[in-house]
Amino acid sequence: MQTHNLGYPRIGSDRELKKACESYWAGKISIHDLVKVGKTIRNQNWETQKNLGMDWIPSNDFSFYDHVLDTSLMLGAIPKRYNKILENQSNSELDLYFAMARGVQKDGIDVRAMEMTKWFNTNYHYIVPEFEENQKFSFFSTKIVDEFLEAKNAGINAKPVIIGPVSYLLLGKEVDKSFNKIDLIKNLLPVYIEILNKLKEAGVEWIQFDEPFLVMDLEPKAKEALRYVYNEIDKQFPSIKKMIATYFGSIGDNLELAYSLPVQALHIDCVHGFKQLDGALELAPKEMILSLGVVDGRNIWKNDFDKSLDVIQKAVTKIGEDKIFIAPSCSLIHTPVDLDLETDEKTLTPEIKDWLSFAKQKVEEIATIKALAIGSNDSEILDKKERNSNSIKNRKESVLTHNKEVRQRMEQLQSISDKRISAFSERKKKQLEALQLPLYATTTIGSFPQTKEVRSWRSKNKKGIISDSEYQKLLEEETQRAIRIQEEIGLDVLVHGEFERNDMVEYFGEQLEGITFSKKGWVQSYGSRCVKPPIIFGDVYRPEPMTVEWTSYAQSLTDKPVKGMLTGPVTILQWSFVRDDQPRRDTCYQIALAIRDEVHDLEEAGINLIQIDEPAIREGLPLRKNDWQDYLQWAIKAFRISSCGVKDETQIHTHMCYSEFNDMIQEIADMDADVITIECSRSNMDLLEVFSKFKYPNDIGPGVYDIHSPRVPTQEEMVFLLKKAKESIPVEQLWVNPDCGLKTRGWDETKKALEYMVAAALQMRQEV
Ligand SMILES: Nc1nc2c(c(=O)[nH]1)N[C@@H](CNc1ccc(C(=O)N[C@@H](CCC(=O)N[C@@H](CCC(=O)N[C@@H](CCC(=O)O)C(=O)O)C(=O)O)C(=O)O)cc1)CN2
Numbered sequence: 001m002q003t004h005n006l007g008y009p010r011i012g013s014d015r016e017l018k019k020a021c022e023s024y025w026a027g028k029i030s031i032h033d034l035v036k037v038g039k040t041i042r043n044q045n046w047e048t049q050k051n052l053g054m055d056w057i058p059s060n061d062f063s064f065y066d067h068v069l070d071t072s073l074m075l076g077a078i079p080k081r082y083n084k085i086l087e088n089q090s091n092s093e094l095d096l097y098f099a100m101a102r103g104v105q106k107d108g109i110d111v112r113a114m115e116m117t118k119w120f121n122t123n124y125h126y127i128v129p130e131f132e133e134n135q136k137f138s139f140f141s142t143k144i145v146d147e148f149l150e151a152k153n154a155g156i157n158a159k160p161v162i163i164g165p166v167s168y169l170l171l172g173k174e175v176d177k178s179f180n181k182i183d184l185i186k187n188l189l190p191v192y193i194e195i196l197n198k199l200k201e202a203g204v205e206w207i208q209f210d211e212p213f214l215v216m217d218l219e220p221k222a223k224e225a226l227r228y229v230y231n232e233i234d235k236q237f238p239s240i241k242k243m244i245a246t247y248f249g250s251i252g253d254n255l256e257l258a259y260s261l262p263v264q265a266l267h268i269d270c271v272h273g274f275k276q277l278d279g280a281l282e283l284a285p286k287e288m289i290l291s292l293g294v295v296d297g298r299n300i301w302k303n304d305f306d307k308s309l310d311v312i313q314k315a316v317t318k319i320g321e322d323k324i325f326i327a328p329s330c331s332l333i334h335t336p337v338d339l340d341l342e343t344d345e346k347t348l349t350p351e352i353k354d355w356l357s358f359a360k361q362k363v364e365e366i367a368t369i370k371a372l373a374i375g376s377n378d379s380e381i382l383d384k385k386e387r388n389s390n391s392i393k394n395r396k397e398s399v400l401t402h403n404k405e406v407r408q409r410m411e412q413l414q415s416i417s418d419k420r421i422s423a424f425s426e427r428k429k430k431q432l433e434a435l436q437l438p439l440y441a442t443t444t445i446g447s448f449p450q451t452k453e454v455r456s457w458r459s460k461n462k463k464g465i466i467s468d469s470e471y472q473k474l475l476e477e478e479t480q481r482a483i484r485i486q487e488e489i490g491l492d493v494l495v496h497g498e499f500e501r502n503d504m505v506e507y508f509g510e511q512l513e514g515i516t517f518s519k520k521g522w523v524q525s526y527g528s529r530c531v532k533p534p535i536i537f538g539d540v541y542r543p544e545p546m547t548v549e550w551t552s553y554a555q556s557l558t559d560k561p562v563k564g565m566l567t568g569p570v571t572i573l574q575w576s577f578v579r580d581d582q583p584r585r586d587t588c589y590q591i592a593l594a595i596r597d598e599v600h601d602l603e604e605a606g607i608n609l610i611q612i613d614e615p616a617i618r619e620g621l622p623l624r625k626n627d628w629q630d631y632l633q634w635a636i637k638a639f640r641i642s643s644c645g646v647k648d649e650t651q652i653h654t655h656m657c658y659s660e661f662n663d664m665i666q667e668i669a670d671m672d673a674d675v676i677t678i679e680c681s682r683s684n685m686d687l688l689e690v691f692s693k694f695k696y697p698n699d700i701g702p703g704v705y706d707i708h709s710p711r712v713p714t715q716e717e718m719v720f721l722l723k724k725a726k727e728s729i730p731v732e733q734l735w736v737n738p739d740c741g742l743k744t745r746g747w748d749e750t751k752k753a754l755e756y757m758v759a760a761a762l763q764m765r766q767e768v
């Protein structure tokens with residue numbers, strides 16, 4: 001029996017990588033310094049895992065931005081528009097890499113970034129590979145070999161991690177529809193072979209091929225490609241030990257296929273695919289090693305050793321001790337780095353801290369579980385077992401997780417209305433009358449620039465350097481500035497700007513009971529951007545209003561309507577670490593009730609438009625279509641619980657980004673928000689097609705410009721998009737807004753872009 005890890009967080013325990021990357025982008029540190037930071041993080045990670053007794057430590061799990069983009073660079077899948085960057089001798093490989101990730105707009109060069117999208121059902125985002133017809137690949141970046149040798153130098157015989165060729169293709173997109181990306185496997189395989197040759201020369205023993213698509217519904221072509229590549233790889237490298245890693249769910253009907261591949265080990269997720277265990281043990285081929293992902297790589301609860309040992313015991317009986325690896329369920333990049341850094345007992349009480357485990361602790365758990373499984377009677381190990389049992393028991397019996405009033409309210413859930421009083425057509429008349437908004441009404445999605453200053457006020461306030469009242473005053477001034485700017489620009493529906501919020505989920509997590517948070521529990525979301533997911537440990541309720549003061553304050557400054565801004569229950573659930581001792585559905589309903597209370601209080605305070613953001617509703621969809629209906633049923637109901645307790649005149653908005661609605665348009669309509677704003681500009685309004693076909697009845701604000709790039713769009717571009725929108729959606733239903741919130745942008749570009757946007761709306765109105 002051996003232990004291994006699938007990946008360790010690469011941001012550094014104090015977000016060193018974020019800081020180094022952003023400094024490099026700002027021209028404040030040299031490439032040399034940046035590279036050094038990366039090297040330090042890698043070496044620290046290896047040393048940590050080695051000291052904790054991990055048998056097989058991963059390499060190539062480090063990334064300066066994203067591991068899918070690393071793979072594209074490794075394979076020379078570099079879109080032609082970056083040739084200019086390549087040709088400029090003063091640019092390094094990393095400059096090209098960052099150009100692909102973020103785009104470049106300087107010295108007369110203007111190239112857009114590659115697209116970014118969600119990594120399966122997580123809040124991690126990857127850079128989407130772009131393929132053209134007959135795409136050629138080449139061994140371009142040697143990072144995977146370099147980092148293996150670097151580990152070797154540090155005394156570690158690492159296991160390189162590589163995205164498997166089939167999953168790599170499936171993660172990408174065809175730039176036009178003239179071909180099927182899976183057919184590129186023929187061009188791709190020789191490059192993988194070349195890379196494996198180099199790794200073999202370097203002395204690798206194990207390689208981990210990530211093929212997470214094995215837990216999804218696969219087309220026959222993809223299955224065929226899997227058989228083809230792994231057979232070829234086996235033919236050429238019989239002596240290298242190959243592991244295929246799956247995660248986030250059950251392999252299900254792909255199990256037979258997975259087992260037929262000529263590899264030495266298969267990793268299965270025993271947490272998010274717990275139900276696959278018996279079948280997998282039953283059918284396991286004689287020579288195959290099964291890697292059991294028993295420690296949850298997506299959540300922060302301590303592992304229950306007794307449960308894990310049961311699983312392992314079962315496996316030992318079926319397939320034998322020497323055919324078992326112990327591992328986390330998936331890469332640990334989805335968990336924060338180190339619980340030991342949480343030393344502030346006011347933020348995270350010792351009682352709750354004792355229930356948790358971050359990446360470093362999870363590695364230790366894996367080593368301990370193995371020791372116990374092979375019957376160690378080392379006193380230190382037995383002591384760890386004892387302490388584990390106590391923590392698990394304490395959490396189970398804690399009064400902190402249960403709240404009587406919440407439970408009672410949950411029992412009454414049936415009697416709480418999740419329907420608006422009147423149908424949309426009726427509401428629309430009343431809202432038109434009450435709000436007096438023009439056609440092509442303009443608004444924004446909520447946040448305005450979270451500048452360095454705003455963040456430093458918050459940071460200083462937390463450290464006690466500036467007082468609460470001073471902090472309050474600074475935020476009031478910033479909000480006032482934002483209101484004045486919006487008035488000057490001529491927007492129709494204003495927002496307060498969200499300056500008081502550190503993050504749209506964390507802010508609510510901090511104010512709701514039953515939820516706690518960490519100080520350093522950062523997790524990478526994309527590139528250098530991180531989030532600190534709240535920790536939902538108990539029954540959730542709202543002790544007092546959360547947003548009424550700031551919204552009312554903003555409304556008091558202007559005669560224009562100010563839209564209240566809330567994060568919806570599904571998104572709070574999806575972007576938090578969620579308790580695993582009750583169904584997610586129930587936790588979601590509890591949050592929905594808390595948001596419903598907030599909506600009610602905003603309405604009472606005279607706020608007539610309330611936006612409930614649900615950007616994560618699509619990402620929450622289960623990986624298998626079979627499981628969709630169950631999820632959608634409770635997710636949509638949760639939204640309706642939070643949004644439907646208002647009078648007809650109150651206009652409910654919702655916002656979603658990264659959304660493909662093709663398979664869930666009925667459910668989007670069932671949410672019955674009066675206005676939905678969606679991300680649309682990057683797809684040139686193509687997303688509207690599904691709304692149009694469905695004859696979506698309520699109002700829609702298709703985003704007219706991309707907020708992920710500092711590039712300022714022109715008025716003409718936005719008029720073009722609005723004209724396109726008008727072709728599929730009746731003018732009476734259309735709103736005008738950016739794709740998403742503006743918190744990551746600067747003020748200069750924000751003001752310009754919004755001025756052009758309002759001008760574009762005026763132009764459209766004149767044409768009606
Ligand atoms: N939870 C979540 N998921 C999401 C999104 C989102 O907004 N929230 N948006 C989509 C895209 N993902 C995103 C994720 C993060 C960020 C983002 O901007 N993150 C910030 C951190 C936000 C935050 O929590 N800020 C805190 C802490 C800021 C900080 O670093 N403070 C410094 C001090 C700063 C100073 O003194 O100048 C420190 O603590 O060291 C605050 O404002 O208070 C970052 O990485 O920079 C943006 C988009 C999808 N998923």
Ligand code: MET
Pocket residue numbers: 445446447504565613615655657740741742743
């Ligand atoms: C990721 S969706 C963001 C919505 C939020 N209201 C904002 O404007 O930032």
Ligand SMILES: [Zn+2]
Pocket residue numbers: 445615655656657739740741
């Ligand atoms: Zn958004």
